[in-house]
Amino acid sequence: MDRGEIPxxxxxxxxxxxxxxxxxxxxxxxxxxxxxxxxxxxDYNGLPVFPMAIQRAVEIAFRARKxxxxxxxxxxxxxxxxxxxxxxxxxxxxxxxxxxxxxAAVQALALRADLRRGFDGLVxxxxxxxxxxxxxxxxxxxxxxxxxxxxxxxxDRAELMSLCARAERYVGTQSGGMDQTICLGGRSGSAVxxxxxxxxxxxxxxxxxxxxxVANTLVEAKKSGSAQQGYNARVRECREALRAFADAxxxxxxxxxxxxxxxxxxxxxxxxxxxxxxxxxxxxxxxxFRHVVTEAIRVEDARAAMLEGDLPAxxxxxxxxxxxxxxxxxxxxxxxxxxxDAALEHGAAGARLTGAGFGGCIxxxxxxxxxxxxxxxxxxxxxxxxxxAAAVFEL
Numbered sequence: 001m002d003r004g005e006i007p008x009x010x011x012x013x014x015x016x017x018x019x020x021x022x023x024x025x026x027x028x029x030x031x032x033x034x035x036x037x038x039x040x041x042x043d044y045n046g047l048p049v050f051p052m053a054i055q056r057a058v059e060i061a062f063r064a065r066k067x068x069x070x071x072x073x074x075x076x077x078x079x080x081x082x083x084x085x086x087x088x089x090x091x092x093x094x095x096x097x098x099x100x101x102x103x104a105a106v107q108a109l110a111l112r113a114d115l116r117r118g119f120d121g122l123v124x125x126x127x128x129x130x131x132x133x134x135x136x137x138x139x140x141x142x143x144x145x146x147x148x149x150x151x152x153x154x155x156d157r158a159e160l161m162s163l164c165a166r167a168e169r170y171v172g173t174q175s176g177g178m179d180q181t182i183c184l185g186g187r188s189g190s191a192v193x194x195x196x197x198x199x200x201x202x203x204x205x206x207x208x209x210x211x212x213x214v215a216n217t218l219v220e221a222k223k224s225g226s227a228q229q230g231y232n233a234r235v236r237e238c239r240e241a242l243r244a245f246a247d248a249x250x251x252x253x254x255x256x257x258x259x260x261x262x263x264x265x266x267x268x269x270x271x272x273x274x275x276x277x278x279x280x281x282x283x284x285x286x287x288x289f290r291h292v293v294t295e296a297i298r299v300e301d302a303r304a305a306m307l308e309g310d311l312p313a314x315x316x317x318x319x320x321x322x323x324x325x326x327x328x329x330x331x332x333x334x335x336x337x338x339x340x341d342a343a344l345e346h347g348a349a350g351a352r353l354t355g356a357g358f359g360g361c362i363x364x365x366x367x368x369x370x371x372x373x374x375x376x377x378x379x380x381x382x383x384x385x386x387x388x389a390a391a392v393f394e395l
Contacts, residue, residue, distance in 0.1 A: 012075065012122060013395075016061050019073040019081075020120040027149055031142035031390040032057045033127035034134045035214055035363050036354050038193055038321050039299040041329060043176025046197045047296040050303060051178055053186025054204070054214075055385040058125035058138040061395075064150035069323045070118040070143075072102055072375050074344050076243035079123075086147075087116050088106040093172065100171050101136050109168035110128040112155070130227075131219035132355020137179035140168055141390050149271040149392050157184055157389075158199055174230050174235045175209075178212040193303050198360035199260055205310045206386050207364035211371040212363055215343070217335035219359030234329065238292055241277075241285035244384040265296045287328035295323055315350025322352035331357030339378065340364075346377035 013024040032053040039049035051201070065071075068086040082099035084090060090107045093099045127135035141164055155163070161184050164178030181194050185201050193202040206212075221227040221337060238261075245264075246255035254268055254276060264273060270293060271351060277289050298317045307312035321339055326332040336353045343351035344363035351364035363384070366374050375381050 011363070012061055014074060015159060016120075016122045019122055020063075020071065025120075026121070026188050027146070027392055028059060028061045029142045029145045029390065029392045030057050030059045030151070031138040031145070032172055032387050033036065033138050034179060034186070035212060035384045036178065037212065038317055039178075039193075039295060040321065040355075041238075041263075041331070041352070042232060042292060042295050042356070043178040043194070043196060043298070044235055045176075045242075045292050046260055047265065047292065048193050048195045048299045049176075049178045050191055050193050050204075050299050051182045052191035052212075052384070052386040053389060055131070055387045056127045056133065056168075058119040058123065058135065058142045058144050060123050060142045062119045062121035062146045062150070065118045065120060068116060068118050070102060070106055070147070071120045072099065072143075073122050073351055074098070075122065075124045085120055085333055086110050095172065098139070101168070102143040104167045105140045105164065107170060108163050109144060109147055109153075112163060113148075113151070113153050115147060115151045115153070117150045119138050119146050121146055123311050128216055128361075130360065131216050132221055132357070132360030133214070134179040134183065134355070136171075136391075137164070137168060138183055140164055141183045143182055144185045145390060145392050153352035158211060158316070160184060161199065164243070164255075172232075173213065174232050176244045184388050186387055188388045189386050191306065191386060191389065197260070197383050200334065202303070204306050207311070209368045210306075210311060210314075211366055211368050212368065212384045213343070213348070213371060213374050213378065213381050214354070214363050215339050215378035216361045217331060217339055218380060219335050221356060221359035227356055228359055230331065231356050232333065234288065237288045238283060241281055241292075242291040244281055244285055245277060245289065248276075250276045251280055255375055260295070261292055265293060270294065270297055284330070287330075288330060288334055291324045291328040295321060299355055311349050311365065315348070316351030318352045318363075318365060319344075325353055325357060329357070330376065333357070333359060335359070338363060342377055343366040343374060346374050347372055 036051040164180035190203040245251040246259040348364035353364040
């Protein structure tokens with residue numbers, strides 16, 4: 001099998017029939033997880049990110065219903081069955097409930113299209129839960145695609161990316177659009193730089209001798225649960241930092257009437273931008289601002305390195321990103337730092353936390369010939385394959 005090629009999924013028909021009765025499923029949707037290579041906590045600030053879809057995914061075997069009910073069962077016994085009706089306003093389950101990601105997708109689509117048919121769906125997957133690899137967004141996207149297919153509705157992918165990004169805020173996390181966009185826009189063999197305002201995807205081939213290794217701390221970081229407060233606090237702090245910068249006398253001259261991070265980074269050399277920020281912003285707003293601005297620059301540096309096949313340069317950008325996330329953004333933890341250190345000690349050219357932080361996974365970069373030694377040093381690790389976007393299969 002070529003790198004990045006994903007086999008057609010095999011539907012769990014017997015289990016589906018046991019849960020829902022006959023007939024069996026008619027379709028199967030597969031929505032990949034993702035690993036963000038660099039560009040953390042920049043998407044909700046309108047700045048680019050650099051993820052790739054991976055081979056691990058959420059799958060839903062489903063069949064359309066004749067009524068507007070959505071019924072979901074999960075092969076993982078930790079997640080109890082859920083049922084609800086399509087509506088433009090759907091009350092959520094309890095905070096942190098897995099079914100809220102399905103409700104988020106259904107409510108958002110009901111506001112966009114005339115949906116009369118629900119579906120019965122059996123959910124399975126191999127993305128670690130609460131690990132920063134976007135299992136929740138993959139579930140949301142899978143539910144959205146299943147509902148659209150059940151109703152024979154076709155939406156433009158770019159519109160669906162934006163709709164799913166907004167939909168996930170239903171669970172209470174003020175997230176950006178990276179996860180849903182890469183799930184719907186992943187490419188075999190490539191990572192993708194995603195720009196926002198306006199949305200644009202820049203696929204970038206991963207050199208054939210590069211390997212990205214993901215390793216899990218096993219510290220859960222649920223963006224709908226334990227990590228939500230810290231995540232939303234960073235969103236607020238970034239907005240406060242931008243306002244404070246623009247309101248200061250020195251910043252007003254630079255920022256203009258409608259300041260955005262994207263405009264500041266595009267127009268003003270980073271040295272001048274940070275020098276002014278150091279004079280006008282209090283802590284911790286200065287450190288949040290500094291991370292956002294420098295991380296956006298690292299995304300472009302990393303893409304240039306990948307295009308040139310310069311693995312050491314990409315690794316240096318990853319290391320600088322982790323240091324910034326640890327010190328300026330304060331979203332790392334002892335376990336993440338220890339895994340990053342272990343990866344670097346065993347041959348990685350670069351390593352960083354991936355995802356929102358507060359736990360979850362790291363991603364490390366090495367040449368293919370060194371990957372076995374790296375995997376041997378990192379428990380709960382695997383090689384991430386750059387993989388295609390979410391798709392629906394007829395059975």
